[in-house]
Amino acid sequence: MYFAKNLATFAVKLEIFSNLKQIILADQLGTQHIFETSPRRIISLVPSQTELLYDLGLEDRIVGITKFCVHPYHFKSTKKIVGGTKKVHYEKIRLLQPDIIICNKEENTKEIVEELRRICRVWVTDIITIEDNFRMISDFGQLFNCRIEAQKWNDKLAFALSDFKNFIKDKRVKKAAYFIWKNPYMVAGSDNFINELLKLNHFKNSYDTLGRYPEIHIEKMQEEGNPEIIFLSSEPFPFKKEDGHEIAQFVPDVPIILVDGEMFSWYGSRLLKAFDYFKKLHKTL
Template identity: 65%
Template sequence: MNFTDQLGTQHTFETTPKRIVSLVPSQTELLYDLGLEDAIVGITKFCVHPFHLKSTKTIVGGTKQVKLDKIKALQPDIIICNKEENTQEIVDSLKEICPVWVTDIYTIEDNNKMIQDFGQLFNKRTEAMKWLDKINFAHQDFQKFITDKAPRKVAYFIWANPYMVAGGNTFINELLKLNKFENIYDNNPTRGEAEQSVAKYEGRYPEVVVQKMRIQGDPDVIFLSSEPFPFKDEHAFELGRHTHHATTIFVDGEMFSWYGSRLVKAFDYFKKLQDRLGEPHLHSH
């Protein structure tokens, strides 16, 4: 059986892979939701959904550093990685052990392709189809919900000391756009242009000078993501000072950055978030 992953790497399997190591939290959740709990043998310490996997599966490290000997001992048939979450070095070193399947996700289409691929790869086509139907239904429903909402300028912070934001060409940015949130740090290169252009903000998660926020776009809303950095009220206060009128909101980072089956929950979450933003008392001056 021949399959091609999202980086264009070809893989050949004699039989359906039975022992899976997953090095991406959202993809671990997806594998579980596709009915593959028994096939998952190794996960990262950040794979927190569903919670019980942490006590029933072998923890093989994080997403950026893994314990190769632990992975090897699990004798996996396949290791699932992601271009953004895992480094090229990790992927290269894991290839010595077994085939490494790498996903690459910027858009909802990319996300759906991953689910379809997993359905074929692990012989879970029916389950994959069910999840794709749920996602597509929730997506269409949300698009109707959002039609009459006014666009808002936003900044989405993922880190402090130094302050870093989600820029363009990221899955987070894609979900912001879906919400009619105009990311003031979206440097806007398409995938093809990204290689050539010298963007206003370098990289997909640029460091930013918050003192310049007013002149760089002066957002209506500042989002502080719950992961990977634990933002506190003092960050919200400090960032708010550098805008004219922005409302600062703590948001669930998983809803904006996890792909896979999580998207179904994300659309519900976005509806609630939009309703919250519509409440008059939120607009602080």
């Protein structure tokens, strides 16, 4: 009788303890998620977030990635590729039996997210500002029980950000156009991470009143955008020097510079490398 009573008490305590381990978090779209334990099988459909998960020490938990997840390099041979960011192979994802799928509001479509929710929980990030980036890292720290690593990354990023702001504080603000696509020509506008990093670098976006990623006509650049400097990104469209020559016909006196798109558009841990890249970029201007 005594044993049975104590066993029942132990069972109650165990249940209480289990509930305390429950993870209750809202993603950056405000969707609340409840996990009984930290997810063990992760599929990431966002290249920059795949890199972050790796840097947080979660390599063994990642079971699926996109074909655009190029960092770390060895993942392309050790992880299952389940498609791209806009088109995914649902059956491949289902067979991997994930506990969670990591998506992003901009990188992945609403239709993809809704379909994936039929398979398992989908965590969606929404990164516009650097503060959003800090929150994402903290969220991952709680979600995947790697709080110490997440805090270390946020501390490193906070220090690097402060250092870069000190570096940039006396730089004159210049008007800039940041090209992301050709045929048609498209640039980064407002309400996106690229624009935030342009502002951080003391560049006034020439097209920040035309929406998020407006299509523009290069023959009208001087009258519509009037940039003092033009950046041609390496992604999503891989601009080359020849593309710069084409644009230069319409803005002959404006410097045109090829830039690493990962440094301007990848969030997560990549931002740490971006600050050093930006310093080198400014020294060449």
